[in-house]
Amino acid sequence: xxxxxxxxxxxxxxxxxxxxxxxxxxxxxxxxxxxxxxxxxxxxxxxxxxxxxxxxxxxxxxxxxxxxxxxxxxxxxxxxxxxxxxxxxxxxxxxxxxxxxxxxxxxxxxxxxxxxxxxxxxxxxxxxxxxxxxxxxxxxxxxxxxxxxxxxxxxxxxxxxxxxxxxxxxxxxxxxxxxxxxxxxxxxxxxxxxxxxxxxxxxxxxxxxxxxxxxxxxxxxxxxxxxxxxxxxxxxxxxxx
Numbered sequence: 001x002x003x004x005x006x007x008x009x010x011x012x013x014x015x016x017x018x019x020x021x022x023x024x025x026x027x028x029x030x031x032x033x034x035x036x037x038x039x040x041x042x043x044x045x046x047x048x049x050x051x052x053x054x055x056x057x058x059x060x061x062x063x064x065x066x067x068x069x070x071x072x073x074x075x076x077x078x079x080x081x082x083x084x085x086x087x088x089x090x091x092x093x094x095x096x097x098x099x100x101x102x103x104x105x106x107x108x109x110x111x112x113x114x115x116x117x118x119x120x121x122x123x124x125x126x127x128x129x130x131x132x133x134x135x136x137x138x139x140x141x142x143x144x145x146x147x148x149x150x151x152x153x154x155x156x157x158x159x160x161x162x163x164x165x166x167x168x169x170x171x172x173x174x175x176x177x178x179x180x181x182x183x184x185x186x187x188x189x190x191x192x193x194x195x196x197x198x199x200x201x202x203x204x205x206x207x208x209x210x211x212x213x214x215x216x217x218x219x220x221x222x223x224x225x226x227x228x229x230x231x232x233x234x235x236x237x238x239x240x241x
Contacts, residue, residue: 016105021112023072023105028173032071032109036223039113041199042078044222049197049230050163052079053086059162062089066161066189068154068177069168070097070145072109073123077116084140092142094161096150100129151182160191166198171205180208187212192236201227 015027022035034041047053056063065079076093083091103124110120126136126143134145146153150168164186168177176182178200186196187209198205201218206229210216214231221228 015099016101018108021109023101023109025169028169030169030173033074034223038074038109039078039116041222042075045199045228046075046165046167046197047078047082049219049228050165050195052082052163055162056083056087056091060088062091063087063163064092064094064159064161065163065165066157066159066186067093067095067165067167068150068182068186069166070095070100071167072101072106074109075165075167076143077110077119077123080119080138080141081116087140090142091140093144094157094159095143095145096153097145097147098149100134100145100147102129103127150177151179151185154182154185154189157185157189160189160194162191162194164190164194164196166196166200166205171200171202175204178202178205178208180211183208183214184212187214187233190233192233194233196231196233197229198231199225199228201225201229205229 015025016023017026018024019031020035022031022033024031067075070076076095079093080091106127107120107124110116122138126138128134129147133147136143166186168174171178190196196209196214199222201221206216209229209231214233216229216231218227219230
């Protein structure tokens with residue numbers, strides 16, 4: 001989780017503390033991922049919630065995943081690993097992050113999951129969060145992390161992704177990342193038949209996604225979270241609400 005939306009990019013590590021082996025934002029009093037098991041959370045919420053295996057199998061040229069809140073890159077590593085095992089072509093992954101973390105912080109976070117070691121090393125070696133974006137061409141992966149306020153960047157995305165991962169800090173603590181206008185921009189940047197998935201089942205998030213045009217469904221959440229949301233964009237030709 002991440003995605004602080006201030007237009008002034010302060011070093012994210014200055015706002016970070018470690019609680020055990022979990023990085024946590026002091027500003028939002030919220031962890032970057034579930035302290036129970038962030039990788040299991042990423043798989044349950046984002047990979048399974050978006051039915052990513054089936055979508056990858058149906059995309060011979062490769063899938064395009066977009067994301068709000070790059071954080072430590074755990075969702076990227078989970079999706080990349082799945083793609084290398086089950087996908088086709090090249091996974092295109094576009095994320096939006098206002099306060100990128102340094103590579104050493106990401107590497108420390110990833111160390112909890114040895115199965116990610118090779119991918120973590122490749123990502124961290126290519127990680128240069130300077131200027132307007134981080135771009136890297138890695139085995140089976142075309143990565144772009146656009147740096148700045150998602151509210152300004154997503155409406156100018158210039159693409160339609162197959163799937164969106166919505167992984168900002170909790171809506172009660174970082175409401176800017178869940179504003180109706182931003183959810184509408186996500187809808188516009190999602191291809192017909194695509195999906196937006198999130199760990200949050202907050203009423204305001206559900207209403208914003210529905211108002212944007214998504215068909216919103218509740219699913220069982222990860223661990224102690226009772227519910228999460230899967231929002232589907234109607235296929236082309238379907239009646240628009």
